Amino acid sequence: MTNFLSLADVTDIDALIQSGLAAKANPFADQHLGKNKTIGLIFFNSSLRTRLSTQKAAQNLGMNVMIMNVGQDSWGLEMEEGVLMNGDKAEHVREAAAVMGRYCNMIGIRAFAELKDREKDYREQVMHQFAKYARVPIVNLESATRHPLQSLADCITIEEAKTVARPKVVLTWLPHFKPLPQAVANSFCEWMNARAKAGHIEFIVTHPEGYELAPEFVGDAYVTHNQSEAFAGADFIYGKNWSSYTQYGQVLTQDPSWAVTMEDLQLTNNGKFMHCLPVRRNLKVADAVLDSPQSLVIEQAANREWSAQAVLKEILKHNG
Amino acid sequence: MTNFLSLADVTDIDALIQSGLAAKANPFADQHLGKNKTIGLIFFNSSLRTRLSTQKAAQNLGMNVMIMNVGQDSWGLEMEEGVLMNGDKAEHVREAAAVMGRYCNMIGIRAFAELKDREKDYREQVMHQFAKYARVPIVNLESATRHPLQSLADCITIEEAKTVARPKVVLTWLPHFKPLPQAVANSFCEWMNARAKAGHIEFIVTHPEGYELAPEFVGDAYVTHNQSEAFAGADFIYGKNWSSYTQYGQVLTQDPSWAVTMEDLQLTNNGKFMHCLPVRRNLKVADAVLDSPQSLVIEQAANREWSAQAVLKEILKHNG
Amino acid sequence: MTNFLSLADVTDIDALIQSGLAAKANPFADQHLGKNKTIGLIFFNSSLRTRLSTQKAAQNLGMNVMIMNVGQDSWGLEMEEGVLMNGDKAEHVREAAAVMGRYCNMIGIRAFAELKDREKDYREQVMHQFAKYARVPIVNLESATRHPLQSLADCITIEEAKTVARPKVVLTWLPHFKPLPQAVANSFCEWMNARAKAGHIEFIVTHPEGYELAPEFVGDAYVTHNQSEAFAGADFIYGKNWSSYTQYGQVLTQDPSWAVTMEDLQLTNNGKFMHCLPVRRNLKVADAVLDSPQSLVIEQAANREWSAQAVLKEILKHNG
Structure with a gap:
């Protein structure tokens, strides 16, 4: 698995379920996998379970975690291509994603639907732009149209x-x-x-x-x-x-x-x-x-920790 | 010690003082105690010393730390029982506390008095609700009526x-x-x-x-x-x-x-x-x-690190 | 090197460049240097690259990192001396810096120019007050007049x-x-x-x-x-x-x-x-x-990680 954006990235659901249950039974068995690896968790929206369970799962795997609330810890990001950036977004996703991809071994992103423009939401622009420009695996922490974890x-x-x-x-x-x-x-x-x-x-x-x-x-x-x-x-x-x-x-x-x-x-x-x-x-x-x-x-909700751990482990194994 | 909500949870103040002084003299002597243990620090209000000193104490003990600002990283929490939740609070403490308790080995909580309704403040609802529903030890990081650390x-x-x-x-x-x-x-x-x-x-x-x-x-x-x-x-x-x-x-x-x-x-x-x-x-x-x-x-203020370390150590020892 | 406030703190730019390039080639070679050391990263302003790259560099060196957004995680800080504090700043830098200096082995600070009063901005009050009162090395994460990292x-x-x-x-x-x-x-x-x-x-x-x-x-x-x-x-x-x-x-x-x-x-x-x-x-x-x-x-931007790592390593070596 490279990205975990949707079910389409999963080749074997059963194996992933079993991996989650194995992590639940023995949370710290794979700590060597994440040693000196860093996941960045980028939040465009509020989060409680996803924030804590993904951070916990990464730590169970021995990873370092860096968390950033966009628009609060940092400024807003422009997602559209080719625009004149004279509005309220100070940075383009092309730069932001590429830079984060240099600091992080993988990146988790939460970005909700805006519920104004269906075609725009269902294009899943934020996930796809990050997947395109970050050049490291992307994990969907709930996007406009999906919440696969x-x-x-x-x-x-x-x-x-x-x-x-x-x-x-x-x-x-x-x-x-x-x-x-x-x-x-x-x-x-x-x-x-x-x-x-x-x-x-x-x-x-x-x-x-x-x-x-x-x-x-x-x-x-x-x-x-x-x-x-x-x-x-x-x-x-x-x-x-x-x-x-x-x-x-x-x-x-x-x-x-x-x-x-x-x-x-x-x-x-x-x-x-x-x-x-x-x-x-x-x-x-x-x-x-x-x-x-x-x-x-x-x-x-408790199983969110083990679903995240199964996914991060799978990505670590294939992108070591 | 299970919870540290107030002095009533302490059986021996002298022992706790001596434990704090021992931590000050030798901060990293007990790092094995916290290995693969996680403390969640939940802030309903701003914090500088408590935030940093408790985080530091936990890290001295080898613990992982997850921090969440309620209403900023996440949404507001309903504390009252039996209500129709059609207001501005998106989640009930029954779920929030229970879920955090599944991700964390102990939880620290800061929640100030609102100073509007004395009976309500002095009931210490937030601490008691978390202690009731989290099912892991709760540490008071300053509550409506007390600041025992x-x-x-x-x-x-x-x-x-x-x-x-x-x-x-x-x-x-x-x-x-x-x-x-x-x-x-x-x-x-x-x-x-x-x-x-x-x-x-x-x-x-x-x-x-x-x-x-x-x-x-x-x-x-x-x-x-x-x-x-x-x-x-x-x-x-x-x-x-x-x-x-x-x-x-x-x-x-x-x-x-x-x-x-x-x-x-x-x-x-x-x-x-x-x-x-x-x-x-x-x-x-x-x-x-x-x-x-x-x-x-x-x-x-420097001693806040050692008071936190004495309390966390005591909880780790009895809730290993 | 004690502080890294400006070029004046650097004795050998070439050596620092080479140290950065060495870190880029072998990021985890110096993890023993930062063991049980903590850097506090204090943000008066938003940050993306500086936040993530400095955190990453510190973790590469085996350090613990504590991050605080002033005015968001905590309250505003008074920088002027001798004033009657009856305004919106709840704490003086004399206390805040001194206390953080007790919890942290070094402190990074970001504080932009206000662009209202040139003399005030160019005095670099925030950096100098922290350097004066924290009693631990201070790293400039972009100040009113400089961004040496x-x-x-x-x-x-x-x-x-x-x-x-x-x-x-x-x-x-x-x-x-x-x-x-x-x-x-x-x-x-x-x-x-x-x-x-x-x-x-x-x-x-x-x-x-x-x-x-x-x-x-x-x-x-x-x-x-x-x-x-x-x-x-x-x-x-x-x-x-x-x-x-x-x-x-x-x-x-x-x-x-x-x-x-x-x-x-x-x-x-x-x-x-x-x-x-x-x-x-x-x-x-x-x-x-x-x-x-x-x-x-x-x-x-990727090289921000290695410039930060070169600086933190130099400080760790001379302030072990």
């Missing part, structure tokens, strides 16, 4: 918690008053479709009308606007809010009946609840669900 | 600098135009009362009327509104401003005669001046005092 | 890239709409004049009228207002914008003809283009120049 942690969590050979996994939209990116939902679809195709799970998506995800992500998944139908017999309920893709970045409804409650869980096969966090309690999910033994959200 | 450094400083067996220690209020928390003064009272009870010091508090500290902190200390009376024959003058506890969070006076000058020091037994810093020169204390050989403020 | 990296870059024994080096002013400090230009003059005096280079400065640099920096360099005359036969073109020194902090012209283009480079002896970065593309320099093989800007 989250999806790998989700795969690890399902692998650990499943009680049947081929569990039924449901992605459900949750209500929220703010427009949120589609990245986590997109990525989850991308990875779950691959898991379904390989026969490991059954995958279903449910959301209100108008919240259809991009076709390249939802793929062949069965989609229903009937949440109860989706939940029937489910082994895993994966909740997430996202803003509309078709009416890009809009909040079309805040219908509270889409929030997940204990009544909803009773429709499932003693189903486990998952969410990438942060989660707004009682807006998206009831306290009772998050505090029940059926909630996996903390274990799922 | 400072108080331990103060004990170490007095132990080093005392010239009589049972020195007279005076806590004096200082003038300031902004309302400041009572945390440092409270904690200092708590620790000095314990030292007095054990026969190590004599402890006196002096402040203008209306600045009475909470009874649970001031305890049996002798309190006078006559600063000169308090200073007479004192071995240590500990200066600090705090806002009113009774008229909560109010600035009742800025009387400049309460500032400490060289004339004041002449009332003492060649008394040493102490202050936790930062200190506003010539507002709270005269330049001449801070620049005189009688000032201990730099040594006192 | 940049100048050393520039020397290393010229040494690597020169194709003639005594190359002609030209510093040219570039247009910009914002008033920028003179620090990089000043420092470059200071170091290049020393290199010229030792016979290593020929040095020429070109800028529009009104942009004369301070006499103590421009020294004996040949200065012309005719950019084309300066560029004729040049081996290195070093571009930089600065605001007026004589009409202090003013932008007197934004004349776009001063921007460097490929046509300009054709006047040179296959001259290389250098710039300290960040650079605003097409405002100061054409895309074609920055993207041509004649541009050294990325290698120059």
Whole structure:
């Protein structure tokens, strides 16, 4: 693996899951791999889990970590080519990425969707510009359209918690008053479709009308606007809010009946609840669900450390 | 020791002072203790000494350090239970603390008093919520009502600098135009009362009327509104401003005669001046005092490294 | 070397250049020097290259690094002596520097010119106050009037890239709409004049009228207002914008003809283009120049790591 921008960079999901579980069992076994290697973590947006888990994973592997908040520790970066830079961006990504690539052995980048211009967001300009100019491996710490470190942690969590050979996994939209990116939902679809195709799970998506995800992500998944139908017999309920893709970045409804409650869980096969966090309690999910033994959200977040470690290890092995 | 939230978590102050002095004499003797251990330092408020000294102490012990400024590196955290989270806080402490507890072996937290609602501040919600949900040891980096790492450094400083067996220690209020928390003064009272009870010091508090500290902190200390009376024959003058506890969070006076000058020091037994810093020169204390050989403020701040190291070592030993 | 505030602290530029090149060839050869040593990096202003390259250099040398953004991680610092501190600065540099000096073996500081009061900026108050009160070596990470780590990296870059024994080096002013400090230009003059005096280079400065640099920096360099005359036969073109020194902090012209283009480079002896970065593309320099093989800007930025490592190593050796 050179870059880890999306599932397309992964040749063997199973091997990556097993590598994550091995790291969880024995976190410090590969410290020689990262000796005198440095990862730069570049944040265009706020972060809690990704910031801490990726830093921790790198340290487990013996790496040094340098963290930079763009626009706070440093100035804004211009991403467009060929422009006259007379605005508020003091440096071009061509220079910034190339320079960081000289100081770092790999670079992790977080840059959310702006939710204004769909075509622009879905071009994934920040990731691609960094991948083009940094000349070192790039790790996606959540981009405009994807969050693959989250999806790998989700795969690890399902692998650990499943009680049947081929569990039924449901992605459900949750209500929220703010427009949120589609990245986590997109990525989850991308990875779950691959898991379904390989026969490991059954995958279903449910959301209100108008919240259809991009076709390249939802793929062949069965989609229903009937949440109860989706939940029937489910082994895993994966909740997430996202803003509309078709009416890009809009909040079309805040219908509270889409929030997940204990009544909803009773429709499932003693189903486990998952969410990438942060989660707004009682807006998206009831306290009772998050505090029940059926909630996996903390274990799922804890697995972010092991998904990051599996990815960084893979990159270190192939770019030593 | 599991948590270090207040003096109540300490079984033997003398042992902790001696551990701090031993670390000062030989900072790197215990590096094996922290190998592959990580402390998370979570700041809800600004910090200079606490940030640097705790980080340094952890590194002296061989630990990794991860630092996060809440609301800057990440988003705000909801502390109340059972609420509908439709405001500006994107994550609940139940999740945030539990997740950090999975990435870190211990967590240090700074969260000042808001000085609006006394009952709320004195409940120490942030510390208690983290202690409840993180499931790893919590270190108080200054909370709404206490700053015990400072108080331990103060004990170490007095132990080093005392010239009589049972020195007279005076806590004096200082003038300031902004309302400041009572945390440092409270904690200092708590620790000095314990030292007095054990026969190590004599402890006196002096402040203008209306600045009475909470009874649970001031305890049996002798309190006078006559600063000169308090200073007479004192071995240590500990200066600090705090806002009113009774008229909560109010600035009742800025009387400049309460500032400490060289004339004041002449009332003492060649008394040493102490202050936790930062200190506003010539507002709270005269330049001449801070620049005189009688000032201990730099040594006192330097001892923050050793008080932190003593506490982290104790936690590492009992939570290996 | 104790401090590294300016060229005056350097006894042998050649040795420092060679030390930088040796570090570039073998980055981890001196890790024993920094074991259990800590550098504090204190930023009063934003930083990308300096932040990352100095951190990296310190880690290459086995040091621990503590980073603090003043006014963001902590509060503002008062630099003036003898004042009544009743404004927005909560702590005096006397205390802040002295305390940091107790936690750190050396301290790097970035503090830009304010461009309001020339006499004040050119006094270099922040650097001198830290050097006075910290009692540990101070490293200039760009001050009001100088950026010597940049100048050393520039020397290393010229040494690597020169194709003639005594190359002609030209510093040219570039247009910009914002008033920028003179620090990089000043420092470059200071170091290049020393290199010229030792016979290593020929040095020429070109800028529009009104942009004369301070006499103590421009020294004996040949200065012309005719950019084309300066560029004729040049081996290195070093571009930089600065605001007026004589009409202090003013932008007197934004004349776009001063921007460097490929046509300009054709006047040179296959001259290389250098710039300290960040650079605003097409405002100061054409895309074609920055993207041509004649541009050294990325290698120059990469050499910041090795200039920092040479300086930190020298300080470690003499202040072990």
